Amino acid sequence: MSASPLSASAYEILGVAPSASDDELRRAYRARLRETHPDTGGDDAAFIRVRRAWELIGTIEARAAYDRGAGQESAWRVTPTEAPKTDTRPRARSHGHPGGWRRERYVELVREWAGAGVELPDPYAADVVRSAPDDLRHLLAGALAEEATARTIAHLGIGFTVWHGVAAGDRILDHIVLSPSGLYGIASADFGGEVRFRRGELIGEAVRGETPVAVLLAGMRAAAKAARVRFGGAIVVLPDDALAQPVTPLGAVRGVPVVVVRRSVLGHLLRQGVPGARPIGGNELFDVRTRLQATVRFV
Incomplete structure (x- = not known):
């Protein structure tokens, strides 16, 4: 999943609200797997996105980290375009x-x-x-x-x-x-x-x-x-x-x-x-x- 601010969130991909319970999240994941599985006529790219969304919010620890913005929030902040001080190559x-x-x-x-x-x-x-x-x-x-x-x-x-x-x-x-x-x-x-x-x-x-x-x-x-x-x-x-x-x-x-x-x-x-x-x-x-x-x- 992209870190773009325009990318669908893991919750949106699974079709649940961020406030969904763990049981609701699990049921939604299983339903989306069936809908998108290539063997049942689903789209391979959508199936991969569903699997990736589950990796991000499928456990209590992963979900907490995702909700804090780990891995995405840092990419949205201002980042310097200058070279590291150890890089002496001409710019x-x-x-x-x-x-x-x-x-x-x-x-x-x-x-x-x-x-x-x-x-x-x-x-x-x-x-x-x-x-x-x-x-x-x-x-x-x-x-x-x-x-x-x-x-x-x-x-x-x-x-x-x-x-x-x-x-x-x-x-x-x-x-x-x-x-x-x-x-x-x-x-x-x-x-x-x-x-x-x-x-x-x-x-x-x-x-x-x-x-x-x-x-x-x-x-x-x-x-x-x-x-x-x-x-x-x-x-x-x-x-x-x-x-x-x-x-x-x-x-x-x-x-x-x-x-x-x-x-x-x-x-x-x-x-x-x-x-x-x-x-x-x-x-x-x-x-x-x-x-x-x-x-x-x-x-």
């Missing part, structure tokens, strides 16, 4: 605060949702996140996605420069990455489910009618105009389990190739370059970096 040049504006908005709204006068010492507590409205959990999931992308890029080395949380006209551009393989605009997302594609855009129940590719390209156009630079490619980064294949090209929009990638292959793609993207080197790379550094503003 990518990094500017801005990945996921920062989403985290600030999440904390503000989750306190409003809790209500005036309600003590909410920890907005990342497991019970708070799991019970928060869908829009709030989407904000936190987006922040986590940006932070995960930032960690990947940081490890790519000093040849890479990245700007996080860029104000681009009336849009927000999650990341701008300058590398020898090209200049890229990147959107980091987590919709909490599998996505599909139609006419160069992401679709699916989890996407909820959003147009992430169009939003990304609009932000890139605004940033390109302000800095007088030219992007070589657009990348949408999603959790691995959201995509059926590692890299999905969506074609070119106004000459800019667009790809959707699993998070685990982002580093490789940035090193190798998006197919069709124009590489940047020498004096041009220095010029592009200077232009961006002078014009980029952060949210």
